[in-house]
Amino acid sequence: MNGRRLLLAVDAPSLLHRNHHARVESGLRDRGGRPAWALHGMLRQILDAIDQFAPDAVLFGLDDRRTSVREQAYPAYKAGRAEKDPALVDQLERAGALLDALGMLTVTPDGLEADDVNASAATWAERHGWSCVLITSDRDAFAHISEHTQVLRLINGGINASPLLNPARLRAMYGIAAEHYLEYAALRGDPSDNLPGVPGIGEKIAPVLLSEMGSMRAVWADIDHCAGATLVATLDSYCEEVGRPRIGASVLKKLATPAARERFEFNLAIMSGRTDLELGLTPDLPGSPGLLPLEPDRVSRVVGHLGVPETTRLALRVLTEPPASSQPPY
Template sequence: MLLDTASMYFRAFFGVPEILAPDGSTPVNAVRGLMDFISRLVEEYRPSELVCCWDNDWRPQWRVDLVPTYKTHRVEAEVEQAPDVEVVPDPLQVQVPIIRDVLAAFGISVVGADGYEADDVIGTLATGAGRPVDVVTGDRDLFQLVDDDAEVRVLYIARGISKHERVTNDWVRAKYAVDAAQYADFATMRGDASDGLPGVKGVGEKTAATLLERYGDMPGILAAAEDPASGMGPGPRAKIKAAADYLAVAPQVVAVARDLDLPRTGHDIPRSPADPDRVRALAAQWGLESPTERLLKALAG
């Protein structure tokens, strides 16, 4: 089970009412929410391995170099000394180190890669795993990893943990009229305002799906746009050709990395905490006794 950790603690922060630690000032709703999310998922799916995938770099420069608008809306332009700081609410920012401490004390694997996002860590660990993989995320970009043959699916939490959906290739095709393997190209053309990806002007989901159904993938679409005998209509042809510069680079931005040098072992689910004394101390310091008990019980199986 691969967790898109930031996706989960953001959801916990905004979905769980504010709760203050015993010090009376430090919010811990994201910490408590994430712990409970993990408990519920582990209880339901009983994974043998569990990895909290981490954003070592939430906005890699190499992606910005290719598409300068990438995630620009998440950047505080007004902050002169740190123009590339992600906009994270202060009450959440103070909880991230606590989350790291809790995960370490329990012995739950945390894996990141310098210069890459959690999506890339997930893509690498999900590819070639040789066993069933569940990817937990609220980010539809990761639908590109769904592979029924390799038993890779997404547990999509956009509507909440309790209402999560199990995303298979049939699910993707029913919703978007493309296969999961085509989803990255589909998203490239459609665009995504939340990631600062403009997409191809005038090409929405229906046209993108139609083009992929007819021409297979982005190289096929680009080739068809240049071939008068391809059967591509003048409208789509003009739109694809007008977006040639964007389409030359955007697929690299949208596609998650699958070949990072990451440890593929050592992620067994901890049946007992790595540091029981630290777990107890953190629970007392931050008022996490109840979620700690629930997580201990879930991990023990």
């Protein structure tokens, strides 16, 4: 790890949603009789991640469930998603209290989402000389991948079966540099958030456009000042090199409309995560929330309330014992 400390930043709602759907048939309830399968599944996955990475601090991002800045700007944001199961809603609302009771650090930003906490966590880690691993199933986090920040994208199979993405792996997946991912996403759109992409610029053309032109700022500047001549020549030269039909003129036609730029800029604004949130991390203050190890009696009491002895034993080992040297996340 080259002497860098490690921050694990967790998109808690993402994990809760996945574990609700994966574990609902278990019907697990805590000792108070309330639904606990999503909470338990989230906790088990985090314990596995802590066991694997041995982080110095763990931060959980939560969504503000009362109001949404993005929904105010775009009322159709995430429209069309199925109504949440009341049992899931109950566990989403209790997650923060559970994690706070454990001694973890949770952040629920006003009007914002766990994605914004992840963005700020990656920025905080870079500023303070730490490494960072973001844990989520949301592709938006890919925009924060860098030399010292990776994304563990949860898929079926849990922590150990999920890909740990760094800049090289992201390029292999999408054909773009990590610093271009946000622009790529804005061009492509995001159906899960009900955000259409730029018409005619999909997942195949967007990587070529960004890799060959360098950025959308360069694309717009060329369209404004050179009528897109450089864009057309660059894309057609690429097509000749790879032996495919020229696309320069057709791509220019699609991008030269005011609607194309408006859609791109709008998506960019909605998709961009806030990087300036106050996280409350105080790594030089022993015992402050989020720092490991945690207090054993507290862990035993809080995790024990879920009623799964095996998980309580795992939590005591992983959360209360001094961590081994952090595993390199690269």
